Amino acid sequence: MALVFKSLRCPHCQQPIDKPLLKQHGLLQAFLKRKPFPCPHCQEQAVLPEKYETLISIGILTAVILAPLLLVWEVSFVDSKLLFGLGAALAIAGLITQKLDKA
Incomplete structure (x- = not known):
């Protein structure tokens, strides 16, 4: 599952893309599975x-689990x-x- 904490910008038009917008256009599943999707x-x-x-995952693992142990x-x-x-x-x-990359 994709860890996205902010809206990302399209690498082509630089318009913000977030999960609600992708869900509205039916592109959320391709986004979460890391498959190429068309910018809305x-x-x-x-x-x-x-x-x-x-x-992000390595940082969280190190700070939250490894350091206290x-x-x-x-x-x-x-x-x-x-x-x-x-x-x-x-x-x-x-x-x-x-950020998003060009597919």
Whole structure:
């Protein structure tokens, strides 16, 4: 399932595309399955790549699961505060750089 927290812009016409608009035009299933779909504005093909969602997932995993576990286990070779910061930075970077690609 696609993790989309903001409206994305079409790579062709730069118009915002969000889930309610895609649902209205019957394109939400293709969007969520990462298949090429026509932009509701310009009808050019666009696709949601998986690489940004992977970056968000790794950041959340690191910040929310790994950092607290290392703190509880008292692992001394890694500072859990730095690991939490790294995970948060990865998640934020994934959110900021998330965009649609041309298909």
